Structure formats: structure tokens, C-alpha cells
Amino acid sequence: MYSVVVKPIGPICNLKCEYCFYLEKEELYPDQNHFRMTDETLELFVQQYIASQPGPTVHFAWQGGEPTLLGIDFFKKVIKLQEKYLPSGWQAENAIQTNGTLLDSAWCEFFKEHRFLVGISIDGPAQFHDQYRRDKRGESTHHSVTAGVKLLQKHQVDYNVLCAVNAANVREPKAVYQFFKDLGVQFIQFIPIIEWLDDGQTSSRSVTGSEYGRFLTAIFDEWLLNDLGRISIQLFEECFAIWSGFGGRLCVFSEVCGQALAMEHNGDVYACDHFVDGDYYLGNIHNQELGSLAQSSFIKTFGDNKREKTAKKCQTCPVLFACRGGCPKNRIDGLNYLCEGYRQFFGYIDPFMKLMVELIQMRTPIAVVQKQMQQKYDQVWANPGRNDSCPCRSGKKFKKCCLERFS
Numbered sequence: 001m002y003s004v005v006v007k008p009i010g011p012i013c014n015l016k017c018e019y020c021f022y023l024e025k026e027e028l029y030p031d032q033n034h035f036r037m038t039d040e041t042l043e044l045f046v047q048q049y050i051a052s053q054p055g056p057t058v059h060f061a062w063q064g065g066e067p068t069l070l071g072i073d074f075f076k077k078v079i080k081l082q083e084k085y086l087p088s089g090w091q092a093e094n095a096i097q098t099n100g101t102l103l104d105s106a107w108c109e110f111f112k113e114h115r116f117l118v119g120i121s122i123d124g125p126a127q128f129h130d131q132y133r134r135d136k137r138g139e140s141t142h143h144s145v146t147a148g149v150k151l152l153q154k155h156q157v158d159y160n161v162l163c164a165v166n167a168a169n170v171r172e173p174k175a176v177y178q179f180f181k182d183l184g185v186q187f188i189q190f191i192p193i194i195e196w197l198d199d200g201q202t203s204s205r206s207v208t209g210s211e212y213g214r215f216l217t218a219i220f221d222e223w224l225l226n227d228l229g230r231i232s233i234q235l236f237e238e239c240f241a242i243w244s245g246f247g248g249r250l251c252v253f254s255e256v257c258g259q260a261l262a263m264e265h266n267g268d269v270y271a272c273d274h275f276v277d278g279d280y281y282l283g284n285i286h287n288q289e290l291g292s293l294a295q296s297s298f299i300k301t302f303g304d305n306k307r308e309k310t311a312k313k314c315q316t317c318p319v320l321f322a323c324r325g326g327c328p329k330n331r332i333d334g335l336n337y338l339c340e341g342y343r344q345f346f347g348y349i350d351p352f353m354k355l356m357v358e359l360i361q362m363r364t365p366i367a368v369v370q371k372q373m374q375q376k377y378d379q380v381w382a383n384p385g386r387n388d389s390c391p392c393r394s395g396k397k398f399k400k401c402c403l404e405r406f407s
Helices: 023-028 039-051 072-085 105-113 126-132 142-154 173-183 209-227 234-243 290-294 297-308 312-316 339-361 366-380
Strands: 003-006 057-062 091-098 117-121 159-165 187-192 260-263 268-270 281-284
Touching: 003 039, 039 057, 039 072, 039 290, 057 072, 072 091, 072 105, 105 142, 117 142, 126 142, 142 159, 159 173, 173 209, 187 209, 187 234, 209 234, 209 339, 209 366, 234 339, 260 290, 339 366
Parallel strands: 003 057, 003 260, 057 091, 091 117, 117 159, 159 187
Antiparallel strands: 260 268, 268 281
């Protein structure tokens, strides 16, 4: 089963986030100054997408740019078209990713009525968020985004927070996590920012692999000791599924990819949201059925290459079963840019995940699981010497790694 990230307003946005990789996609359509999806294209997409899905639940994902710029009426059309084409007994589930600045009570009432899952982007406290997420006038957006979160909470809309981990916030994981807890957020995604420059280097806004690993490790410890069973962090849930033997559900940690397509406002379909360019163009739904594009030989080769083109050294890596080489967009000669962080983080959580899986499979009460996790944590971190290898699995001596955390 494949999915599609739909861009009904293309790359158009009311913000100018410095690390956004999609704003430049305007260059794909140099002769266009209007990126709004037409009613004809919208209906064709809904019809073809439903027809190519196994059901009985069909998942729709709406992104941008900023999709709320389209207005509520556009999404009312979406609902009507879904009702028109869904077979009897089937249902649609809609997810929308927004920067949150345009949300008001009308939007929230609509999302609540039609059971939208809302993803809202916020990078932690204002001093981190506003470093890179400003509007086109260069003004702060933090206040309006947090106001959007509170509106979603007030109207009891299902939502999650997407936090971009970047050079501004990567060294303050506890402050970022505590901010979300204080805001009342219960579902969080952490996405690393890696911007490639023309010379093959990464931008100053990017994180390094080791920074990302340390960031995740610090938050994992806080979550494990204080919030297990209360706060959902997407990556940690993904790890639980992997250690349980179900494999990665997110494409980044799947053995192959190619089942998460991207569609632009005019019906152009691409192999992936991160590969929206001419080399990965599959076709247009006005000329070819969406289902056939999703099953093309090109997309199969694209997906299989995730497995086939991993670096040779990955084949003997003890955490390959977890990272699966990561996202191809972040690879250099088959080796993922985040490799150091993946090896450290997945190696560190291994004993915790093994115990957690064992306890959950035995249907152990959550209070007992929490107690067992605390005991395992105390065991892992039991009095390391200054010159001992750091328990976080970084490969560094304790005094040069995590000693400050325990000082």
C-alpha cells in the first residue's frame, strides 16, 4: 500500500523558514504564478487515490507550503469528494501539516468535526524557534504558533508537534522537551535538519550525526524515567516496533522505500517528498492513473536502491536492523550522514528496548514497566569512572562525554 503527500498549494507559504527545502520548488514551475490546485485536479486525485487503495480506511496527507492558505472551503470540497468516491463501509482519515500561524476557531471546529489529525511545526522555546522560523518580514512567529497549539487543545483537535532539530536547539534537548511538556503536548516528532550545499558540505543550520544522537539520548532518558506511557514520541514508538520484530513503519527506517509519493498542485507526481525534481518525476495524474505510477518499474528500483546501495560497512553494523541506512537523501557513498548518531543512540537504547518489549509482551502493568526501566537505567549508569567508556555508547571516555550531565 502506498501513500501520497499532497501539495495542493505547492511551495507557497506565509513564512520564510531558513531551512525549508520546499520553498525553492517554485523554480520547478518558472512560468507559473498561481499554485492553487484546481477543482478538476483535486477530484481526479481523490477518485484515483481511493480507487487504488485496499481500504477500508484511506489515509490522506495534505502539506505545502502552507495548506491553510487555501482556506476552509477547499477542504470542505475534499470532504465532499471523499464522501462521493468512498465505497460503502470505507472511511477517509485526513492529516494536515501546518505552521499553525493561520489557525482560528473556525479551522479548529472544522478539524474537530471531520477528525483531522493536525501536525503543527514548532522548534521549542522562542529563542530556538524564532532563530530560523520567521515570517517573510523577518518577524517572530513563536507566539502565533503557540496560540495555534492552544486553540487546537481548546477545541480538542487531535494534533502532534513536529520539531525540527537544528543547530539552534540541538544542544538544549532538555529545554526543548520541557517546553513541550509545559505546553501540554503529548505527541512529538523530532526531525533532523540536514541541508546540503552545492560543494557537498552541510549548512551552518544543520546538525551533525553525533549532535543528533546526543539530543535523542538526553530526551530518551527524560522520557524513559518520567513520561513513559504518558507522552508519545514518534521515534521511540518506532524503535519499540522495530525491537518487537515488526520492522520500521516509517520510510526512513524501512528496508526499502518508494511507497511515499509526493504530488504537486497540478497533478505532477514524484518519487518522494525529498526528491521533487525532474530526475524523480513519475508522471501526471491527468495523463496516467495514480495507481499505475505508484507501481512503475522506476519507483520499484528507486525503493530497492535504499537497500541495495547501502555502504558495505553497514552490512556488519549491529544497528543496521534499526536504521536500515536511514534516508537516501542523507547518504554519501551509501553511508548515512547521521551514521555516528544512529550507532550511538540505537546502541544505547538496545538494553532498554529489549526489556521493554519483554515486559509489554507479558502485559506487565505500566507502573511495573516504569519501575523496571528505572532499575535498568540505574544499572546502565552505575558509577562510571572518569576514564571509563561512556555508558551512552558514544565511544568516548565518560569525562569527555556525559560527565557534565551527572555533575
